[in-house]
Amino acid sequence: MRNISDVIEEYLKGILEENRQEAIEIKRSELAERFDCVPSQINYVIKTRFTVEKGYIVESKRGGGGYIRISRIQHRKDSEMIEEVMELINPRVSQSKAIDVLERLVDYEIITPRESKLLGSVIDRDVLAFSLPVRDEVRARIMTAMLFTLKYKC
Structure with missing residues (x-):
């Protein structure tokens, strides 16, 4: 059984895909x-599932006529997206943000789900048995x- 957060996330992503809207x-x-x-x-849901690492920009206006605008980050080339991700993760990146980046790369079909799992296992906190912040710096490297390899392979 799915939880309400999964249902809300799926609904919002469905609207974005269905209408092919930028926002x-x-x-x-x-x-x-x-x-x-x-x-x-x-x-x-918006704070945890629609992050920059996952490829979204969220804007919010509070008040009576308030709204939340969610837009998918658009790139002309895969190499542009890879460059942006490289900037996001340096000089250090947490495990949860790194996993979000891997999910984004799978969504954009830059890596396969299998490659994502392989890299995810290599950057896991149990494998990178260093203290913080060294662990996050090694993960980013x-x-x-x-990503550097992918950028010039694309």
Whole structure:
């Protein structure tokens, strides 16, 4: 059984895909009403599932006519997206943000799900048994090396 966060995420991604829009605007309260949840649940989904690492930009306007605008980051070339990701992860990157980046690379079909799992296992905190912040720096270097290779292979 899926949880409400998964359902809300799928719904929002579906709207983005369905309409082929660059951005969607939603009202937090209307979405909460639709899914019979509290508005903070909507905030949680947007904050954790629509991040820059995953390829989204979120803008928010509060108040009576407030809205949340979610747009997918558009790139003309894969190499541009890879360059942006390299900037995002340096000089250090946490494991959760690194996994978000891998999911984004799979979504854009730059790497396969199998390659994502392989790299994910290499950058796992249990494998990189260093103390922080060294662990996050080593993870960023490993990912940057991989991305550098992908950038010039594309």
